Each structure stands twice: as structure tokens, then as C-alpha cells.
Amino acid sequence: MEKTSDMAPRKGRGELRDQPQRTRAALLILADGRFPAGGHAHSGGAEAAVKAGRLTDAASLETFCRGRLWTAGLTAAGISAAAAAGLDPLALDEAADARTPSAALRAAARRLGRQMMRAARAAWPCAELDALAAARPRGVHQPVVLGAAARAAGLGPSDAAYAAAYEAVSGPATAAVRLLGLDPFQATAVLARLAPELDDVATRAAEAAVRAGYEGIGVLPAGSAPLLDITAEQHAGWPVRLFAS
Amino acid sequence: MDGRVTATVTAGVVAAARIVAAPDGRGGTALPVLAGQGPFALRRTGVRGPEARVALVGAMSAPLGGDRLTLTAEVEDGAALRFATTAATIALPGRTGAPATYDTSLRVGDGAVLHWLPEPLISARGSDLRTATRAELxxxxxxxxxxxxxxxxxxxxxxxxxxxxxxxRAGRPLFDQELAYGPGVPGWDGGAVLGGHRAVGQLVVVDPAFEHRPAEPRVLGGTAVLTPLAGPAVAVGAVAPDALALRKLLDSLLSYISGVVKVI
Known part of the structure; x- marks a missing residue:
């Protein structure tokens, strides 16, 4: 894979914009919770929040998801959009490291990245995915792979941002159903109420990816959620847990 | 900016301050530039061994809404600087409702050490402040x-x-985090971000010695954690009910780090 500085766009200006979509249905496949990329095993911090008593019902699930969406979700969506736009995935992986202070979350993101890479290479085989997998056999951060997979599927930066943002809230919502015995209808209603903000986050992330093409990867969002980082490290040390993170 | 520019414009104060620390040739650190006006009163507060100490003095009645503050510190190769403030910085609303900005730019050379240990920033009701701290190591x-x-x-x-x-560090990103709280910030007080806590802090400790002695993650009291970064560095993140409890958590983890590397 061509290696370039994170200060320079790898592609010409025109190519940084959304490519014409080959098929919108590819986005449904990529964002589907049944896409075999291992996401179902992770609660996005919900398991630790339930244990700490901060996530108890549909209302606290909504605030939890809203906070996660605008921090870790926006950050992941920016990285995914930039990867889908064709910015250097290895520089993006480094940027994801810097945006993930928790060692436990970095390990989880790479594990998920490896799993998504396997699924993506089977679904949308291409030389770029092969090269990325070969360059980092131990895995790259999942949002980078998500963006690269979107690109391989003919999707654009905005699509990748949507998939990443949705995943940031659908993971905890699904986990809350299992952890709290929350009514699945209520969990889905939480997601529906967050839909306008998913639009906002995906739009901001895609805009940031375009800016990153001109100004460097450093301008991508770096939103952080202190409690998610703190509890991830604790959760990783639990002897018995339902979810991997 | 040369660090001596202070101008009052209708929107607020525009002020800059600059510190340059350099080896004095006798094993200590000199301060060839120590320039600040307006809300920035910088004092040399002493010397301990090779280290020069600088304090930003007094309760800063800034940033007010509309202010544009810039603080720069450069620690040249082989120098050692310790920076503190003598009081908390309080972000207050301005007359216009315009946001304030406070940018800190730090540069640390080879073999140089910077301890950057300001007192807390307090976000008062009605204030609107955007701070950016960039360290190039x-x-x-x-x-x-x-x-x-x-x-x-x-x-x-x-x-x-x-x-x-x-x-x-060495031109590559090592740590990049943005925290956002208060009115108009979605979800900031929920269970993912602060969960009702009102004080939040972080420590970043970078030392090439971590390459040989990587730190292990360490959890303290359920609301603070020390975690190795992807590089010779550790970060501490903590939330607490108030500033006192927060400082206790950070101090405790800082003294733990000092058992791993000598930078403290």
C-alpha cells in the first residue's frame, strides 16, 4: 500500500468527495448487526455502566447512548469516513491509537478490526483490503477497517460515517436488552429518538474527513468520554463478564 | 507573537505570553524569555537543581467571554522547566456572550523536561470557553x-x-482527546461521559524510559485509571465529585508513576 504523510491527501481533490454509489444496499449489509464482524460480543461500555448503576432503564440508556454517540461515536465516524475517502489507513490507525487512551479499548478495537477485515475481504475482495491486512497482521482499529470496507463496497465517506455512528449506539442498546432485561421495543425507540443526532454526527464526521484531506488527519474529531475509558479498564479485569468490552 | 502584545478590543482581551527555557551552561536552566502581560503575570519562582520554575501569578480574572489568550512555552534541548499557577483559572461569561479561547502551545526538545502543572480550570455558569493545548515533543x-x-x-x-x-512525539500523534461539557453539549452528564461527576482530570506522562519499562494499567477507586499509551507514555483519567477529591486521585497515581520512571 502506498504510504504517505498524514498531512497530504493521498488522492486528488475530486476523489476525496463521495464516490458515486455502486449500491446503497451495501450499506445495509455493512451496518447490519448480523454482519459477521464480532460486534455483538461488545457492549460499548454498557455492561460496566449497568454494574455501576449508571444505566438502569430506557431513559438512562438514551443519555448513555447520546453521550457515547457524540464522543467515541463521532471520533470513530470521523476515522471511518476518512478511511472511506482514501486517506492513508496506517496514519489513521495511528490517529485512532492517539484517540484511544485506554489500552483495553485499543486491544478491543484491534480485535474487532481483525474480525471485520476477515468478513470484509470475503464480502468485497480487493487489493486495498489485502494490502492493509498484510501491513498490519495483528489488526488495525475497527473504524479504519470499517471505512476501508465501505470503500471496497463502493460506498462513500458519509456512508462509512453513518455505519460507525449507528454502531456506537446500537451496540449498547442491544446489550442493555440482555443486561437489564429491557423491553426491546423500548431499546429500539431509544435508537429512533437518536436518529436526528445520528444524522448530525455522520454529517460532521464526513465534513471533518474532507477537511482532513486538505489539512491533515489531526483535524479529525477526538471526542472523549472519561467514564467509558475509566470503566473499560476495570471491565477488562472482571473475571466473569457477559461482553468482551 | 513576541509575547508582549496586549490589546483590548471591544470583543475582549487579546493577550499572549511566552516562556523560553534553555540550558544556562552551568548545569541549570535559564529563562531567556519570560514575557506576559494583561491577565498573564509570569514570575520566576526559583531554581531546584537543573530546573527553572515559573508561576503564573494571581487569580486570573480571565478568560472572559470574547477573550483570546495564548500561552507558549519552549523548553530547549537539555533544559528543565516546571510551570505552575498560583490559583485556579476561572472561565466567566463576557458582556457579549461571545466564546473565549485559551490556547497553550508547548515544545519540548531532546533531553529536556517539562512539568506543566497548572491549577484547575473552573467553568463558571454562563461562560463559554474553548481551550486547546498542543505539546510537540x-x-x-x-x-x-x-x-x-x-x-x-x-x-x-x-x-x-x-x-x-x-x-x-517525534512528529507522530501520541495523545489526542477533546472533552466537551455544559449547555448545548449532547449527553455530557450521562453515564458514558461524566455520570454526575463535577471534576474531571487527566495526566499525561511521557518518558523514553517507558520503552524499557512499560507501565501496567491500574485502576484506583472506581473513578480513576492509569493506562499505557501506544508509545513510551501513560495517561491517567479521573472523575470526582469535586476538585479536592480529583487532586487526591491524580496525586496518588502520579506518585505511583514516579515509582516506574524518574521523570517526576
């Missing part, structure tokens, strides 16, 4: 940086605060 630089934010004075809701902390 040479591969052989060492850094101990503390950042504490208190959301609201006692019993009041916070203003709006967006705070980004970026540390780059």
Missing part, C-alpha cells in the same frame, strides 16, 4: 502534564467548556 523529551476541570463553582451549573489536549 522531541523523541528524547520528557513531559508531565496535568489538566483539571471543575464544572461550575460550588452549587452552580457549569458553563460550556470544550477542551482539546494533543500530544505529539
Amino acid at each position: 522531541a523523541a528524547g523529551a520528557r513531559l508531565v502534564l496535568r489538566e483539571e476541570q471543575v464544572l461550575g463553582r460550588t452549587g452552580e451549573p457549569p458553563g460550556r467548556l470544550v477542551s482539546r489536549l494533543t500530544v505529539r
Whole structure:
């Protein structure tokens, strides 16, 4: 894979914009919770929040998801959009490291990245995915792979941002159903109420990816959620847990 | 900017300050530049061994809404600087409702050490502040940086605060985090972000010695954690009910780190 500085766009200006979509249905496949990329095993911090008593019902699930969406979700969506736009995935992986202070979350993101890479290479085989997998056999951060997979599927930066943002809230919502015995209808209603903000986050992330093409990867969002980082490290040390993170 | 520019414009104060620390040739550190006016009163507060100490003095009646403040510190190769403030910085609303900005730019050379340990930033009700701290480290630089934010004075809701902390080492990103709280920030007080806590802080400690002695993750009291970064560095993140409890958590983990590397 061509290696370039994170200060320079790898592609010409025109190519940084959304490519014409080959098929919108590819986005449904990529964002589907049944896409075999291992996401179902992770609660996005919900398991630790339930244990700490901060996530108890549909209302606290909504605030939890809203906070996660605008921090870790926006950050992941920016990285995914930039990867889908064709910015250097290895520089993006480094940027994801810097945006993930928790060692436990970095390990989880790479594990998920490896799993998504396997699924993506089977679904949308291409030389770029092969090269990325070969360059980092131990895995790259999942949002980078998500963006690269979107690109391989003919999707654009905005699509990748949507998939990443949705995943940031659908993971905890699904986990809350299992952890709290929350009514699945209520969990889905939480997601529906967050839909306008998913639009906002995906739009901001895609805009940031375009800016990153001109100004460097450093301008991508770096939103952080202190409690998610703190509890991830604790959760990783639990002897018995339902979810991997 | 040369560090001596202070201008009052209708929107607020525009002020800059600059510190340059350099080896004095006798094993100590000199301060060839120590320039600040307006809200920035910088004092040399002493010398301990090779280290020069500088304090930003007095309760800063800034940033007010509309202010544009810039603080720069350069620690040249082989120098050692310790920076502190003598009081908390309080973000207050201005007359116009315009947001304030407070940018800190730090550069640390090879074999140089910077301890950047300001008192907390308090986000008062109605204030709107955006801070950015950027540290550029040479591969052989060492850094101990503390950042504490208190959301609201006692019993009041916070203003709006967006705070980004970026540390780059040898030209590569090492730590990049933005915290955002207060009115208009979605979900900031929920179970993913602060969960009702009103004081939040972080430490970033960079030392090439971590390459040989990587730190293990360490959890303290359920609301603080020390975690190795992807590089010779550790970060501490903590939340607490108030500034005092926060400082206790950070101090405790800082003294733990000092058992691993000598940078402290």
C-alpha cells in the first residue's frame, strides 16, 4: 500500500468527495448487526455502566447512548469516513491509537478490526483490503477497517460515517436488552429518538474527513468520554463478564 | 507573537505570553524569555537543581467571554522547566456572550523536561470557553502534564467548556482527546461521559524510559485509571465529585508513576 504523510491527501481533490454509489444496499449489509464482524460480543461500555448503576432503564440508556454517540461515536465516524475517502489507513490507525487512551479499548478495537477485515475481504475482495491486512497482521482499529470496507463496497465517506455512528449506539442498546432485561421495543425507540443526532454526527464526521484531506488527519474529531475509558479498564479485569468490552 | 502584545478590543482581551527555557551552561536552566502581560503575570519562582520554575501569578480574572489568550512555552534541548499557577483559572461569561479561547502551545526538545502543572480550570455558569493545548515533543523529551476541570463553582451549573489536549512525539500523534461539557453539549452528564461527576482530570506522562519499562494499567477507586499509551507514555483519567477529591486521585497515581520512571 502506498504510504504517505498524514498531512497530504493521498488522492486528488475530486476523489476525496463521495464516490458515486455502486449500491446503497451495501450499506445495509455493512451496518447490519448480523454482519459477521464480532460486534455483538461488545457492549460499548454498557455492561460496566449497568454494574455501576449508571444505566438502569430506557431513559438512562438514551443519555448513555447520546453521550457515547457524540464522543467515541463521532471520533470513530470521523476515522471511518476518512478511511472511506482514501486517506492513508496506517496514519489513521495511528490517529485512532492517539484517540484511544485506554489500552483495553485499543486491544478491543484491534480485535474487532481483525474480525471485520476477515468478513470484509470475503464480502468485497480487493487489493486495498489485502494490502492493509498484510501491513498490519495483528489488526488495525475497527473504524479504519470499517471505512476501508465501505470503500471496497463502493460506498462513500458519509456512508462509512453513518455505519460507525449507528454502531456506537446500537451496540449498547442491544446489550442493555440482555443486561437489564429491557423491553426491546423500548431499546429500539431509544435508537429512533437518536436518529436526528445520528444524522448530525455522520454529517460532521464526513465534513471533518474532507477537511482532513486538505489539512491533515489531526483535524479529525477526538471526542472523549472519561467514564467509558475509566470503566473499560476495570471491565477488562472482571473475571466473569457477559461482553468482551 | 513576541509575547508582549496586549490589546483590548471591544470583543475582549487579546493577550499572549511566552516562556523560553534553555540550558544556562552551568548545569541549570535559564529563562531567556519570560514575557506576559494583561491577565498573564509570569514570575520566576526559583531554581531546584537543573530546573527553572515559573508561576503564573494571581487569580486570573480571565478568560472572559470574547477573550483570546495564548500561552507558549519552549523548553530547549537539555533544559528543565516546571510551570505552575498560583490559583485556579476561572472561565466567566463576557458582556457579549461571545466564546473565549485559551490556547497553550508547548515544545519540548531532546533531553529536556517539562512539568506543566497548572491549577484547575473552573467553568463558571454562563461562560463559554474553548481551550486547546498542543505539546510537540522531541523523541528524547520528557513531559508531565496535568489538566483539571471543575464544572461550575460550588452549587452552580457549569458553563460550556470544550477542551482539546494533543500530544505529539517525534512528529507522530501520541495523545489526542477533546472533552466537551455544559449547555448545548449532547449527553455530557450521562453515564458514558461524566455520570454526575463535577471534576474531571487527566495526566499525561511521557518518558523514553517507558520503552524499557512499560507501565501496567491500574485502576484506583472506581473513578480513576492509569493506562499505557501506544508509545513510551501513560495517561491517567479521573472523575470526582469535586476538585479536592480529583487532586487526591491524580496525586496518588502520579506518585505511583514516579515509582516506574524518574521523570517526576
